Amino acid sequence: MTRSAMTRTALHKPYVTPYAEETLDLPLAFEWAAGEPRLTYRDALPQDWMFGALWVRCGTARDGKILWPMVHTLRQRRCMLKRLCRVCGQSATDPGTGRIWWVMPSALPGDAATWPTVNPPTCKAHLVEALTTCPYLRRGAPAVYTVGDYSPIGVLADLYGEDDDGRVVETRHQIAIGLDEFHLLHRALATQLIVSLHDIQRAPNPANRG
Template sequence: MSAASRLVPYITAREGEEPESHLALRATFDGAGRSALGYWDESQEDRDPRGVLWGRCSQLIGVDGFPSGRPQWRLIHPARQRETMTRLHCQICAGPTRTPEGYPFLEPATKGVPQPGDILRTAQPPVCPAHLRVAVEQCPRLQEGYTALMVRSAPLYGVIGTPYQWTAQGIKALAGNDTPIPYLASELRWFLASQLVRSLQDFTVVDLDELTTLDLIA
């Protein structure tokens, strides 16, 4: 399948969408008087309800209300990922995903087949029944196999992003990784979030065909 014929997920970053400059960041203080990372012109929208600072990134939105421009396939737009993960909406079409049985999630086979009682951490939003098939056919992270899950409980866990520190030369970004940092962790005061993470706690491993036929709950 050519790149031009691939369906571009809603959360995929587009060329021309640029992150805010490092120079927009500064050292500030949180509500408890502790040093923290912030923006010079910070607004309420820059932090999530738990007080974590999020990376800014411009958005290119077309007349249809959806992202436009050439996709950057391996990059995720932080605001759109946060939006769909918060609302538990589809990462491909941004529509609802809730069914009478729960929320459909797809996990790569590289994680192994989860067992009852396992708790999975994921930064990948759910997928609606209408787009499950195209997701497993086109998504690079699922090309080596996948596990389809019907999830009944997926509370917010924390974030993925970049740690920072204050030095004599000013604010400095540290090497980050994809390890989720739980909410309320002290290091989040000096952290710039880019992806929201949920814990998949109550789920059933199912056949993909069982999910594609389910109706949505409005």
């Protein structure tokens, strides 16, 4: 067994990691809304939109082959909106301090008052597991923080348009779009919510303790 396979076997099934069986067909189309074309689904439902953008549809079975390098769109968004741990899906807020635990892939600048991220928080109980077994974090020099609060500021998304034959085609892949960039949100298929962290404080890295 390779080192990579051993690492993946040791991992819990992270809450934000998708499964192959959760991938759904995306019947994309364009419609006219407020005098301009807007990306939609041919069978669109009101819950397909949030923050002015259309979102990737995902199943929620959590069964079958795990797609380790990827992120489940709806569970990532739920973690961000409800302050849930990316590993276990439970609260990432410290009950003693009210602050939220966060692991970043690398240290933030020392003078950073705010910081944008698509990485959901990690609860205190799963900090060591995330730091020692997550292949993404193991490749770098991760840092642990607590934050006082955070707020949505944008989405990570693919942009779409129509070709000369009227087919919906991707024009840009995985770009950051601010929630006030309405001209882009109308053509976006959102995959992850971007938030801005506030009141950031460095915390000891529990994985470094002997």
